[in-house]
Amino acid sequence: MASTDPEVAKEAAQSKSPAKSDLPPPLPPATGAVNCSVVDVVLRVLLFSATLVAVIVMVTSEQSKLVPLPQMPTVSVKLPAKFNHSPAFIYFVAALAVACFYSIITTLASIGVILKPAFYTKFLLYFAFLDVLMLGIVASATGAAGGVAYVGLKGNRHVGWVKVCSTYDKFCRYIGTSTALALFAAVLLVLLSMLSTYSLYKRIR
């Protein structure tokens, strides 16, 4: 933390023209940097949309159906299927909600960097670090939800786990859509991390 002030000053000096070094930075460091920042903002807005819709679809996936009791097949009871019946889906919702919140914060930060490019390089590093962390969380949540959803879809005859999707069709469609959106969000995070790294690489003179 002690090295922040000199580095910020150095970056600010880089973004200024040599003739007007006493003025605040009026423009981003280079046109390529602005383009990268704009793409970054667009990807983060997409990430926000994907994670928000994924959370909403997962949370609203509840479906109730008349299911015959195993002990008395002639008697049917109305049983609901909810996302919070499975710990994997609860983790999924928590992880995607964190990613959604993260996308709001970083979209604002990315817009802030376009307006005030003195902190551009430092933010690229932070973005690359945090995007990778968030990717790990979103990818693992996608895997967990996908793994459990697949058991629900196909069952597992080796251990006697029955199919769920043959009964709860709407529930499974929602879970599938939500998992696909989370996969899209994970791909976006891969692209965002690569973009930040590439922008850093491009700044090496």
Add this chain to the structure above:
Amino acid sequence: MASTDPEVAKEAAQSKSPAKSDLPPPLPPATGAVNCSVVDVVLRVLLFSATLVAVIVMVTSEQSKLVPLPQMPTVSVKLPAKFNHSPAFIYFVAALAVACFYSIITTLASIGVILKPAFYTKFLLYFAFLDVLMLGIVASATGAAGGVAYVGLKGNRHVGWVKVCSTYDKFCRYIGTSTALALFAAVLLVLLSMLSTYSLYKRIR
């Protein structure tokens, strides 16, 4: 691809001392870069060990037990539990095997960069890109295996999925160990990606 030659020449020139610009680069660009490369190699060797052991433990998790038939509880049959009974575990083995192979290739590449530092910056970019991709694959495989293993451990009374780990204890221990190792591998990939990005950041003058 057309810009490769001038960039390589520029990087080679950076690593040479100004007085001996006609000689090949005898030393890495800086001591910090060598330290980062050594840490990179160590982390990649750890990644190789973790993924290899995870694959071996998962593949050797087979266990056979006498299980009473549901239709006739007095009759027991010997039933095996194998990793390839679940698509999530098959995906896990495939993903971790790819990560293991990737770790061998990149360890060799990283050692090569220490010996021939002219390509250091370009390799940092490639490593950062590929580590992020591999992290997505390993994290999703860890999530999928963890999600299914948790159902095996706790069951799910809402949909009538029975516990498996109460019967197949050794099988579940192996699956748990393998998933924990994959989680460790995912953390290593996060660190590797961050290290490459940080090394790029440090090269910005």
